[in-house]
Amino acid sequence: MRSMAKRAKTAQRMRLPSSRYNDLIHIATDLFARDGYERTPVRAISDAMGIESGSLYSHISSKEGLLYEIVIECADEFFRRSELARKSGGTAEQILRRLCHAHMSMFRDELAACQVYYDEWRKLNADHQEDVIAQRKRYEKIYRQTIADGIRDGSFGTIDPQWGTMVVLSALNWASVWYNPKGPLTAEHVADSMLDVIFPGLRAR
Amino acid sequence: MRSMAKRAKTAQRMRLPSSRYNDLIHIATDLFARDGYERTPVRAISDAMGIESGSLYSHISSKEGLLYEIVIECADEFFRRSELARKSGGTAEQILRRLCHAHMSMFRDELAACQVYYDEWRKLNADHQEDVIAQRKRYEKIYRQTIADGIRDGSFGTIDPQWGTMVVLSALNWASVWYNPKGPLTAEHVADSMLDVIFPGLRAR
């Protein structure tokens, strides 16, 4: 309940984005991704912004709240992109491929935020963790339903949709460890290579 | 170099195991797994042992050194078990299956240590991280070679061995998040279910 209120406040802030606040989010995201949340003193963030540590608290209410903003915004963006992919139509296999492209596109566009999401979400307080888990479950549901659709229409075999979802997502998430957006491989190529290994297993009966 | 010396010292300590030292390792492993390395004060460890915090330092030289002991011992045990599986003979496909069983057996027998290994190894100092990376590379090499053998003997198709290794290991490692050694699923069953999804892709040409 409390966290729902906070999320409404967040949405409000994003309708009236302060450029200074966006700076803060990006600076903190990069520092948290590089050094970890707990190893990043608030003074490192204020230093990078060129202000005193005390002045940070006119932008944020707590360090934990700052982490929450980064993590939940990333989880929301994963969800938004997968919703778009799901609505784009085609066979279940085509949708699943587009879902994987959307997933990899997050690593291409928001790698630091993704790393903070994956590595640091457990450091949030209980209410905030609940929000993140809820959003992740909605996200995984899109995969599960797509695979279930594919079983119904004959694209896929007798795989358990939950099991298939987790094999696909854990294989994709491994890419967040090594994928370099500035390297030679496109996000689409990585997703397709992964699916070359996994699709035969999804089709097997 | 320095870290090689430390590892020799570790081996020595393990030849003369003090039961008190083993208690310490197990208590710290459980606390680090549950709360995270940085959120676990040394006082939480000494409390759980029933001694004062200062007395801990007659057993360890630093908190970081304690983390290293846990992580490198886990990485070593992963390697030892996979070496046994590799030497057990049979086709490449049989060996790969046994490698996956060995991997899952670590989650069954040493889940807390595995979680500390995966979640906290980045908090080690540079020398210690190098040791861990070196051991992980030796570990992955066993998988890579097994898949390469399987391509040569016709068990597998045209998959890139490195790519196949990472798909297999990332799918297995996902199990460390949810697998419950006391639950209904055996470690072998989980590994086999995972391989049912992945083997068809490894065989595909």
Add this chain to the structure above:
DNA sequence: CCTACCGATCGGTAGG
């Protein structure tokens, strides 16, 4: 293994 204690650092606040 204990007592007693350290210097450093932390997130956060009051008042302007």
Add this chain to the structure above:
DNA sequence: CCTACCGATCGGTAGG
């Protein structure tokens, strides 16, 4: 957004 500062906690040590 700054100055000045806080109470708490941290990993670790000296001397026994």
